[in-house]
Amino acid sequence: MTMQETLTAPPRRRISLGRILVGGAVSDLGRFPRYAAFALLGATLIWAPIVGYLRTAPLSYKSSVSLILPGSGASASMNLNGIGQASSYANSAFSSNSVSPTETYKRLIGAERILDAAATSLDMTLADFGKPRIELVDQTSLIHVEMTGGTPENAQARGNALLDAFFAELDALRADEQDTREDSGLAAIADYRESVAVTRNDIAALQAETGLMSADQFDAMVESTRLLESRVRDLAAALEEKRQNVATLEATLGIPASAAAATLKLFADAEFLALTDEIGLHAAALAEARGQYGEGHPKVQEARSAHAVSANAALARAARVTGLALAQLAALDLAPEGARAQLLADLVRMDADRAGAARQFETLSSRLQSEQAALLDIAPAAARLQDLQRDFTVAEAVFASAIARTQSTKSDVYASYPLVQVLENPSLPDRPSSPNRKLAIAAGGAATFMLLIGLALGWIRSALISRIVARPKTPS
Incomplete structure (x- = not known):
């Protein structure tokens, strides 16, 4: 380059920290390529993962089911002629403030053995079957359960399998409780029966010895x-x-x-x-x-x-x-x-x-x-x-009462595990729950808008800073 060309060429602008922080004039269009490049790079970083997710993420469907626990108690009574009455009563599942039946059933539905039984019924592994999303509705006795599947039918099948495993486990727990109670009652009944037999033998021996049949x-x-x-x-x-x-x-x-x-x-x-x-x-x-x-x-x-x-x-x-x-x-x-x-x-x-x-x-x-x-x-x-x-007479009454009490408790199957009913059967979803395209596009649009707002603020930052600096200070 000649000296004359050197003298006529415009001077180069050096990049300084102050220029980066303060920026240029609003009318300086020479900065536009840099802002356009930042906008393009930011949009690419925002929309590339979103588009990749929407194109590669597998579709999933959610099947929902609702359970309800009736709040009434249960009672059973048996009248014994000449002996008395045997009765049993189960309080309402919601009568105790220390125990929540809905919370208990929430834990039970999510128990590993129930999920494993449901997965086995569908010839699936526990990892492939997944875990349900369980939600308790406040101020109600409702339990809302959601199961995810690759197809609407698969999601509904998982919901049905989970319900079947849950109710089968409930029946097994109730049967085990009844068996445990009955086993403990049978020991007492055996003692009562032996007492009745011993007393009867004593009476028979005394009658044979004296010829006296009764006090009458x-x-x-x-x-x-x-x-x-x-x-x-x-x-x-x-x-x-x-x-x-x-x-x-x-x-x-x-x-x-x-x-x-x-x-x-x-x-x-x-x-x-x-x-x-x-x-x-x-x-x-x-x-x-x-x-x-x-x-x-x-x-x-x-x-x-x-x-x-x-x-x-x-x-x-x-x-x-x-x-x-x-x-x-x-x-x-x-x-x-x-x-x-x-x-x-x-x-x-x-x-x-x-x-x-x-x-x-x-x-x-x-x-x-x-x-x-x-x-x-x-x-x-x-x-x-x-x-x-x-x-x-007393031993026979106690023996009969024990048998009647054992029989009456068999009707009280909901004492420890309250009655639960299916309010809504597992639904058949009509649209996928994931990926949510509208939510992803809305999130990308919001991110892009925030990027543009940031670039616009960067473009006019010099004028804003100048105005703030030139503002007169108010006397204290």
Whole structure:
């Protein structure tokens, strides 16, 4: 280059830190290529990843499902005739402030064994199956679950598989809880059954030993003995009355009842009556002979002899009929005529009644003594039997209640794991959830706009700085 060209060429501008910070004039279009280059470079850095992501990212679809937990409790009751009532009650799942069933189920849905079971049902690995996105809706009992898949059908299938695995796990947990409770209850039931059997055997042994079947039987025996004792007392009073009546009539007639009976028996004999008639005839003949002759006259002696023969014959007949000795025949009343004969008959009847009453009194008294002795012997056994029967009733009631309680708890399957229902089945998405093209383009546009705003501020920074510097300071 010549000196003249050197003198006529425009001077080169040096790049300085001040120029970079302050910038040039707004009307200096010489800076435009640099700003255009920065704008192009920034747009490339913004849109290249976005376009690459939109072109290379695989499509994914989200299937959503909603679960709901009803808030009511559950109860079960069983009435046992003659024993009582067995009941169970499960509080509402939301009645406790310390335990949240929705949070519990959220953890359970995301448990690895449930995800593994769902993945296995679709012949997938746990990593390929993915994890659900679980959201609890505030102030409700709703659980919202989202599953992602490569196709709408695959996303819906994953949601269904997750639900099936979740409900299968719930059923398994409830069944395990019921089995655990039942196993613990069976041990108690076995003890109750053994107690009932032991008490029953004790009762059977005591019944076989004493012959006493129940406490009611002992009460019936006591009542029967009481009635028998009352009857014996009444019979004793009646017997004493009959004795007094017989004694009074014997004193009035002057003959004992046995003699009156023998007299009536004797005068019922026709041969004896004929002999007494014959004695009467010989007595009349003797009296007539005595009136005509002296005692030593042959006719008087003949009449006396005939009378004696007749009297002896009558006494012999009386002894044979009555079975009494001749000396006892003197106590007989040999003239029971008219009303006296009736009184003798009444005496004999009253004495027979007295004898019957005395025999009955003796029999019942002996029976009363026997029953009283038996009651004294069996009273301790009756008390023991009553205690055993009470123990048996209590043991049987406890045993039946335990069985009823075990059976009633089987209906309470939602006590620990509350009821959950599917409010919305897994949906079939109609558009992909990722990549979100609109969101990516909006983000790229926003970034580009912010880049342009930054470049515009850089373009006018000199004028802005000059204005700020030239602004007068306000006095303090």
